[in-house]
Amino acid sequence: MSNPDQAASPSAPPRVVVIEDEPTITRAIADRLTAEGWEVSTALDGPSGVRTVAEVRPDVVVLDVMLPGFDGLEVCRRIQADEPVPVLMLTARDDETDMLVGLGVGADDYMTKPFSMRELAARLKALLRRVRRTTPPPTSETEQNVALQFGDLVIDRAGRRVMRAGVPAHLTPTEFDLLLCLANAPGTVLTREQLLADVWDWIDATGTRTVDSHVKALRRKLGADLVRTVHGVGYALEIPEDDLDEDGTLAEDPADISSLRTPADPPTSP
Template sequence: MTSARRILVVEDDAAINEAVTLRLRAEGYVVDQVWDGPAAVTSCSESTPDAVVLDVMLPGYDGHEVCRRIQAEHPVPVLMLTARDDESDVLAGLAAGADDYLTKPFGMRELVARVAALLRRVDRAPVLAAERGSRVYKVGDVVCDTGARRVTVSGAETSLTQTEFDLLACLASTPGQVWSRERLLSDVWDWPGASGTRTVDSHVKALRAKIGAHRVRTVHGVGYALEPL
């Protein structure tokens, strides 16, 4: 019998913390609750959760600092909760190592779906790696090694989150070919049939900030392509 997945909920608003916790437990997850940044870092170190639901505004350390600290010690999928639907706030969360984000107020069904998608991606990563084998994509001066999960740009190693790496690997597999937002949602986020195109756009902007904006071409109304410059 497979043991239940452990989720850490980090939220200083007691009502939201309790509501999220109760819903995740109802879905069969084991849930730990903390209400501030330092406690979140300690809990991740001690219990090594399978995923973290993390609020941005926290006492002690804010969510961005928590994310940086826990990812440095033990990479884990992070769903960040933000009260601001502001692009700079979202990009700051992605830059800190978050894999996905939700803007408050949010629906519990969507939160559960996002958590489940993050966990599915973790599960399928080794399977896909075994099926596809280790490949090295070279697109201009960008080198993406899927076996080692390493990226270099102009010879310098570049640190990417799991989502950013998977996004780049998709684009690099077919240089110059346009990937629709819907296909990226299906292949990278494992959301077939979803319409969360803003999620794709935000992650592309975060990826551009790390590898150079000119390397990813936007095809308006369609999607994105990695250009062999």
């Protein structure tokens, strides 16, 4: 088990907690990830899974939905409330409703059993790369107070906050990355494969349902009118007509995001 007082760095072996009640699957996952240089801790039920995550403070969690004690959804809620951590959820049912519920409680990705250990390892590596990405800080106080705005949608890039019609929306890290990816090319149709590459850092035809499920989660939290589906191609962020200039281009109207900040937020660096 890793020392929880030691924060992981990009050069340190990545830490993963596998919470799975089937010993055969647990052992197979642990063997594969250990062989690839991961530090692996395991738990066989919901309560011990929550405790293990708190003790190890892993870089990522592999979490089965069906667990004794309490299920994976409750585990996900508890560990995300304590200290958010990337979660890849395992489910025995290929049911989109279950997948959306998992995304809704904070999971970043999911796989349906049976699955390939090679694909699991690849997805975890991609998830870790996303987490370890760093964005250069804004160069001025003015840039810190500028956000993307489309109609009543405001996206605070630096603070990773989103507001729709004056109401804050609570997005998972992956949902925010997906929304920002679409918002960086407003009105442009991005294919599922492009989104998989840009948001998830991996390309696999079997992963397109992951994109679809996250888009549905975004619509549920931000409104069905926000993301347009182009059947057989992909998705685009809808731009309200009021945000377009006479020539059809996006109007330049930076948003003041001071309303997204709360007294509890840490002060920004000068």
